[in-house]
Each structure stands twice: as structure tokens, then as C-alpha cells.
Amino acid sequence: MKDNESILVVDDDPDFLAVIKRILENKGYEVETAASASEAISLIRERFYNAAILDISLPDADGTELLSRFLERHPDIIAIMLTGHSSVQNAVQSLNRGAFAYLEKPLDPETLLSILGRGLEKQRLVLENRKLIEELEQHNHINNTLLSVSQAVSQSLDLQEIIDTSLDKVAQYTGIETSFVYIHENERLVLMGCHGLSPEASKTMEKEVDRDTGIIGRIFRQSRPVIVEEWKDSTEPTLAFLKNGDYRCFAGVPLAILGESIGVMGVATNTTDCFSHNNIELLTGIAREIAIAVRNAQLYEDASSAKSLRELDSMRTEFLANVSHELRTPLAVIKGSANSLLQPDVIFDEPTRQYFLQSIDKDADTLTRLVDDLLMMSRLEAEALEVKKTPYKLTEVVDSIKDRLDNLTARHNLILNIPDEIPMVNIDDVRISQVLTNLVENAVKFSEENTTISIEAKANGKEVIVRVVDEGTGIPSELHQKIFDRFFQGNGRKSGRRKGTGLGLAICRGIVEAHGGKIWVESEPGKGTKFSFSLPVN
Amino acid sequence: MDKKRILIVDDDPAILRLLSTNLKARGYEVTTATDGEEALEAVQKDFIDLMILDLMMPKIDGIEVCRRIREWSDIPIIILSARGDENDKVKCLELGADDYLTKPFGIAELMARINTAFRHRGDAAVAPAQSSFACDGLEINFAKRRVTVNGKEISLTPTEYSLLQQLAVNSDKVLTHTMLLQTVWGNEYSSEKEYLRVFVGRLRKKLEPDPKKPKYIQTIPGVGYHLAMA
Numbered sequence: 001m002k003d004n005e006s007i008l009v010v011d012d013d014p015d016f017l018a019v020i021k022r023i024l025e026n027k028g029y030e031v032e033t034a035a036s037a038s039e040a041i042s043l044i045r046e047r048f049y050n051a052a053i054l055d056i057s058l059p060d061a062d063g064t065e066l067l068s069r070f071l072e073r074h075p076d077i078i079a080i081m082l083t084g085h086s087s088v089q090n091a092v093q094s095l096n097r098g099a100f101a102y103l104e105k106p107l108d109p110e111t112l113l114s115i116l117g118r119g120l121e122k123q124r125l126v127l128e129n130r131k132l133i134e135e136l137e138q139h140n141h142i143n144n145t146l147l148s149v150s151q152a153v154s155q156s157l158d159l160q161e162i163i164d165t166s167l168d169k170v171a172q173y174t175g176i177e178t179s180f181v182y183i184h185e186n187e188r189l190v191l192m193g194c195h196g197l198s199p200e201a202s203k204t205m206e207k208e209v210d211r212d213t214g215i216i217g218r219i220f221r222q223s224r225p226v227i228v229e230e231w232k233d234s235t236e237p238t239l240a241f242l243k244n245g246d247y248r249c250f251a252g253v254p255l256a257i258l259g260e261s262i263g264v265m266g267v268a269t270n271t272t273d274c275f276s277h278n279n280i281e282l283l284t285g286i287a288r289e290i291a292i293a294v295r296n297a298q299l300y301e302d303a304s305s306a307k308s309l310r311e312l313d314s315m316r317t318e319f320l321a322n323v324s325h326e327l328r329t330p331l332a333v334i335k336g337s338a339n340s341l342l343q344p345d346v347i348f349d350e351p352t353r354q355y356f357l358q359s360i361d362k363d364a365d366t367l368t369r370l371v372d373d374l375l376m377m378s379r380l381e382a383e384a385l386e387v388k389k390t391p392y393k394l395t396e397v398v399d400s401i402k403d404r405l406d407n408l409t410a411r412h413n414l415i416l417n418i419p420d421e422i423p424m425v426n427i428d429d430v431r432i433s434q435v436l437t438n439l440v441e442n443a444v445k446f447s448e449e450n451t452t453i454s455i456e457a458k459a460n461g462k463e464v465i466v467r468v469v470d471e472g473t474g475i476p477s478e479l480h481q482k483i484f485d486r487f488f489q490g491n492g493r494k495s496g497r498r499k500g501t502g503l504g505l506a507i508c509r510g511i512v513e514a515h516g517g518k519i520w521v522e523s524e525p526g527k528g529t530k531f532s533f534s535l536p537v538n
Numbered sequence: 539m540d541k542k543r544i545l546i547v548d549d550d551p552a553i554l555r556l557l558s559t560n561l562k563a564r565g566y567e568v569t570t571a572t573d574g575e576e577a578l579e580a581v582q583k584d585f586i587d588l589m590i591l592d593l594m595m596p597k598i599d600g601i602e603v604c605r606r607i608r609e610w611s612d613i614p615i616i617i618l619s620a621r622g623d624e625n626d627k628v629k630c631l632e633l634g635a636d637d638y639l640t641k642p643f644g645i646a647e648l649m650a651r652i653n654t655a656f657r658h659r660g661d662a663a664v665a666p667a668q669s670s671f672a673c674d675g676l677e678i679n680f681a682k683r684r685v686t687v688n689g690k691e692i693s694l695t696p697t698e699y700s701l702l703q704q705l706a707v708n709s710d711k712v713l714t715h716t717m718l719l720q721t722v723w724g725n726e727y728s729s730e731k732e733y734l735r736v737f738v739g740r741l742r743k744k745l746e747p748d749p750k751k752p753k754y755i756q757t758i759p760g761v762g763y764h765l766a767m768a
Contacts, residue, residue: 321621321623324620324621324622325594325620325621326620328620328622328640328641328642329550329553329620329641331641331642332553332620332641332642332643333550333552333553333556334642335642335643335644336553336556336557336560336642336643336645337556339644339645339646340556340559340560340645343560343645343646345564346560346563346564348559348563352559352563355555355559356556356559359552359555359556362552363552
């Protein structure tokens with residue numbers, strides 16, 4: 001028998017009440033008596049009784065009516081009706097209304113105790129079942145909440161997004177508006193996000209806290225929840241910011257995976273006693289889901305930076321292979337030509353000897369240019385190219401390299417079409433000259449002799465567009481981006497013309513972009529090529 | 539004897555001119571091609587005795603040219619490439635190239651390699667004293683340079699044939715790596731073990747019923763090779 005099960009006995013016979021009270025109290029029940037329906041009703045309003053023994057005929061009411069009132073208030077109450085012989089009919093009716101049993105007077109105490117015992121046993125089962133169901137529902141609620149949080153936070157691999165979503169979800173599912181997260185990073189706990197804090201509070205919040213001291217550090221180190229009721233008395237510095245709000249109660253849970261802490265989540269409320277065991281369990285569960293998502297995001301970040309390092313490494317290897325190839329070709333000509341002259345088995349005639357010497361001379365120049373281009377390229381890539389911008393007239397720039405352009409286009413018709421009214425541009429004239437020379441060189445390489453190559457310019461609002469146009473082989477559209485990649489070599493070179501370094505257009509792009517401009521190409525196979533670049537007007 | 543014609547394939551005009559000047563000065567006829575397509579055309583059209591092939595070329599690259607030519611021709615192919623990567627070298631040899639030279643190169647070295655390639659063709663080689671070799675289905679007629687397995691004729695490149703012949707006439711001995719490299723290729727090749735490995739692989743592919751479990755050419759680990767007598 002459970003301790004202190006309480007029984008209310010209602011009967012208008014005081015002697016009967018006294019006897020029953022004694023019998024029941026002897027059995028360990030807590031007994032209250034009432035002599036009228038009205039007295040009984042006021043008693044039942046005050047508290048719950050496990051059982052009620054009701055006389056069916058009371059002076060101020062019908063016992064079955066009273067039964068209904070009792071059951072209305074406490075549906076689980078075990079009611080035993082007492083009847084005289086004449087009112088058995090009423091008693092049966094009361095069973096239909098929800099009484100557990102009825103007994104006829106005169107009462108046999110043994111029978112009463114036995115029936116009461118069975119009734120209370122049934123009640124205990126009902127109450128226990130109900131508790132189990134409630135617990136199950138609570139668990140379900142926790143599980144559903146965790147599932148929702150887990151789904152929400154696993155939508156992203158972005159650390160900040162995960163933290164922000166998490167704190168939103170904490171508010172949504174627990175009703176706790178104020179929350180924050182610290183994540184372990186380089187031996188410190190770094191504030192990654194907060195929710196629902198007043199502006200003053202969030203301003204005074206520590207952006208980084210020590211992992212070895214303070215309450216946040218303790219939760220992290222011990223990987224256990226901590227609850228502070230009425231923290232206002234505490235001198236905890238890491239929670240001092242809560243003074244700037246109407247907060248009374250704080251709880252912190254570790255963000256942990258397999259016992260290893262990766263951070264701390266804190267929540268605060270302005271009520272006390274709100275962190276029940278269930279609430280802390282729920283918070284711990286949510287924190288675990290957040291921890292998993294955070295760890296995934298961290299791993300993803302590590303993996304992708306490792307991947308980009310690998311990509312960088314393979315680009316470097318490819319670059320070295322390309323450089324090596326580009327260096328070896330002119331070297332092969334230099335070495336082969338010199339070596340030819342040194343062979344004892346053949347004596348070449350004078351023109352051939354001259355030819356070998358010229359080849360050596362020419363490819364030594366090619367090598368020099370390649371080395372210059374490589375240096376320029378590495379400066380551009382390190383963003384270390386010095387661009388000394390001065391206001392210039394484009395015509396001046398072109399004039400300064402006119403001799404070189406004439407030389408390059410000796411077998412082509414060079415046309416310059418740069419109107420005088422083109423505004424001044426803010427440029428490094430040496431670099432822009434190089435862009436023009438490279439573009440004209442390209443045009444020559446890919447055009448038949450006696451075709452026209454023109455340099456044009458026009459003003460277009462805040463920029464000046466410069467164009468180098470040829471009537472050469474043209475470039476298929478799928479290569480329009482690729483040709484600006486370093487070491488890209490086109491195939492349409494006119495026969496007998498040497499390959500370049502494959503860096504010319506990459507350098508042009510670098511220089512133009514360093515001026516804040518853009519470079520692009522318009523071309524179709526067989527229809528010539530038009531390279532354009534823009535320069536901001538002074 | 540007619541002059542030998544060498545096809546030079548390179549997209550760099552300076553290299554083409556350098557090579558052709560040197561080859562012509564040494565009595566060779568020269569044909570040039572500047573890309574893979576022209577090279578394939580030239581091999582089909584002209585009587586080419588040897589080919590010097592660059593790898594990085596427009597249209598069809600050197601590796602592809604090598605692969606396609608080996609489908610129907612056994613002319614010696616010397617790769618002349620600015621790519622010094624060991625992988626490229628092995629890949630080209632496996633595809634049927636006879637030799638691989640890296641730019642920059644010495645003229646004398648190139649000439650020596652051309653001579654080695656021609657020697658494999660049998661022009662300068664001394665035919666062995668015995669006239670034929672037979673063992674477990676493999677027959678070699680040294681006079682006709684003809685190889686059959688179970689009566690089926692096997693087409694070998696000159697270098698492959700030279701290597702097989704060397705193994706056959708010495709079938710009572712184990713031939714060391716160095717011995718084979720020196721006799722089949724030349725003294726300057728004595729450390730090029732890759733060549734030997736690749737060419738033994740090529741021979742096994744053509745001769746052996748199961749190249750993974752060779753019954754003719756046996757590997758003597760760490761020493762060399764041996765052509766097994768039945």
C-alpha cells in the first residue's frame with residue numbers, strides 16, 4: 001500500500017463516520033470526513049483524494065449527483081457508493097456514472113477494505129500508466145525537437161549559418177530567447193553568435209574567453225552542464241554581461257561529440273526554476289546536434305582548404321613543366337646550332353655557319369624574353385607589379401613605340417586610328433606600350449602578309465576602349481577565355497612563325513587589370529580578331 | 539645503296555631547319571612536317587626510313603602519331619621532346635617508339651641514335667651463324683628476319699627483332715641487362731634499363747600466349763633475361 005493514500009468519507013451519520021475513520025486510519029489511510037454534500041464539495045475543491053466513500057442519500061443532495069461533481073474535478077478518484085437496501089437501483093445508476101463499486105449498509109468492514117484496496121490498486125496502475133505515457137510523450141517531444149534541430153543545422157556547411165540557425169531553433173523549441181555559443185579555436189573559446197540579447201548586453205559580452213577559467217571554461221573542460229539560479233549574486237566575470245538585461249537564471253551546456261568538447265552553449269532566462277531535468281536534457285541534446293553540425297562544417301572547411309592546396313600544388317607542377325618545356329625549345333636550338341658548328345665530321349659552308357650563329361643569337365633573345373615574361377608574370381601573380389599611373393594621351397604612347405610597331409608589321413599594313421579628342425588616360429605608359437606591342441605581335445603571328453592590322457581607340461563615358469584589329473585566322477569562341485590563360489598556345493599560327501612564350505595575353509590581362517580595366521576578344525574563325533581593352537579616363 | 543629518307547616532325551621551324559641541315563650534311567634525304575597530320579600523310583606518301591618526332595604539336599600530338607603509325611608500320615621512331623618526364627618516355631616506348639631523346643640534345647648523340655635505329659633494321663648487322671631458331675612453337679628465320687608463333691607470322695619492329703635475335707642466338711645463356719643494352723642498342727645505352735623492360739614487355743605481348751606468365755622470355759630477377767629452350 002502506498003503511504004498516505006487519502007480517503008474522503010461522506011455520510012450524515014456521525015457515529016458511522018467515526019467508526020469508518022478509525023477502521024481506515026488503522027489501515028494507514030489518511031481520512032477526512034464530511035457530513036454533508038456541501039461540506040464534501042468544499043473539501044474536494046481544496047485537494048485530491050485517492051478515494052471517496054459516499055452515502056447515496058445525503059440530507060442536502062443526492063449521492064449520485066455528488067459523485068458526478070467529484071468525478072468532474074478528479075476523474076481518477078475511486079468512488080465507493082454506500083446504499084440502503086431500498087436504493088440499490090440508484091447505486092447501479094451510480095456505477096454507470098463512474099463509481100468503482102457500491103456496498104449495502106450495514107457495512108462489512110472487511111468487504112469495504114477489500115474493495116477499497118482493489119480500487120486503489122487499479123488507480124495506482126492508471127496513474128503509473130499515465131505517468132509513463134507522459135514520460136514517453138516528453139521523450140518524443142525531445143526527440144522530435146532534436147530531429148528538427150538536427151535537420152535545420154545540417155542544411156548548411158557554413159559555420160556561421162549553423163550557429164545562427166541553431167540559436168533560432170533553441171528559441172523556437174524551448175522558448176528560451178536568450179542564448180549564445182562559444183566555439184573552441186586556438187586554445188580559446190570564441191564567441192560565434194548570440195540570440196535575443198539586448199544591445200547593451202551583447203556589447204559587453206566577452207568576445208573570447210579563457211578555456212581554463214570561469215564558468216564557460218568549466219563547462220567546456222568538464223563537458224558537463226552547469227545551472228546558475230539567481231546568478232546576480234555571482235561575481236562570474238564571463239556572465240557579467242547578463243547584468244545588462246533582466247536575467248535571473250543561467251544554464252550552460254557543452255557542445256560535445258563523444259565526450260570531447262568543441263564549445264559551449266549558454267542560455268539565460270528572466271524566470272527562476274525553469275531549468276528542470278528535462279529542460280537540461282533537451283538543451284544537452286540540442287547542443288550535441290549543434291556540435292555535430294559544427295564539427296562537420298569544420299571538417300569540410302579543412303578538407304576544402306586541403307583540396308585547394310592540392311589544386312594549387314598541381315597548378316604549380318604544371319606551371320613548372322610548362323616553363324621547363326618553353327625553356328628547352330630555344331635552348332635546343334642554341335645548343336644544337338652551336339653543337340653543329342663544333343662537330344668534326346661535317347664542315348658547313350659559310351651561309352650555313354652564319355645561319356647557325358643567327359639562330360643562336362635569335363633564340364638567346366627568345367630566352368631573354370621568356371625570362372622577362374616569366375618575371376612579369378610572377379610579379380602580376382604576386383600582385384607586386386608596380387604601375388606608375390600618370391595622365392597620358394594615347395597618341396603619345398603609340399608614337400613612342402611607333403618604330404617597334406612598324407618593324408613588327410613590316411609585311412602588313414598598320415593603320416593607326418586614334419582620334420585626337422580621346423581624353424587623357426591615367427596609365428603606366430611603359431606597361432600599356434607592352435600590352436599594345438604584345439597584341440600587335442599576336443596579330444602579325446596569326447595573319448597573312450599584306451593584310452591590315454589596325455589600332456583604334458574611342459571614348460566611352462568614363463573609359464577609353466583601345467582595339468587591335470586584324471584580318472587573320474580568327475579564334476573559335478570556345479577559346480575566347482582560355483587564350484588569356486598563361487602558357488595557352490593557339491594553333492592558327494602562320495607557317496614558319498615561332499611559338500611565343502604562351503604568356504603574352506596573360507601578361508596583357510594582368511597589366512590591364514592592374515590599371516582597373518578589362519580585356520576581351522571578339523573573333524570568329526576566318527573572320528579576323530578584335531582584341532579590346534578598357535582604361536579608366538583620368 | 540639509296541640515300542635514307544628521314545622524316546622530321548616538329549612545330550618549331552628553327553628545330554626543323556637545324557635538324558635538316560645536319561642530316562642533309564650527313565647524306566640523308568629529309569622530309570619535314572609541322573604537325574601530326576602532315577606527319578601521318580608523309581609516312582603514307584613517301585618512303586620514309588626513320589622518323590624524328592616531337593611530342594607537343596598542334597592537331598595530332600606525337601604520342602598519337604606514334605600509336606597510329608605502329609598500327610601498320612614498323613619504321614624506327616625517335617622521339618625528340620622538350621618533355622623530360624620519365625613517364626612520357628616510358629609511355630612512348632610502350633606505344634612503339636624506338637628511342638627517346640630530350641631537348642636540348644647534342645648533334646653527335648642524335649646521329650648515334652639514328653645509327654642505332656638503322657642497325658636494328660639489319661642493314662649493318664651481321665646475320666648470325668645459325669640460320670634459324672625453333673623452340674616450343676616459336677620459330678625465327680634469321681636470313682629472312684621472319685618470326686612465327688605456331689605458324690602464325692608475327693610483325694616486329696626492328697628493335698624488337700634485334701632484341702629477340704640476341705636472346706635467341708644466346709638461348710643457352712642468361713643475358714644481363716647491360717649485355718643486352720650494349721649489344722642491342724649500343725654502349726651509351728648500358729644504363730637505360732627502362733628501354734629493356736619496355737621492349738621485353740612489347741615482345742612478350744606479341745609472342746607469348748599469356749604475357750603475364752611468359753614461357754619464352756624468362757626474367758632472371760636482378761640479372762637479366764633468358765630465352766627458354768623447350
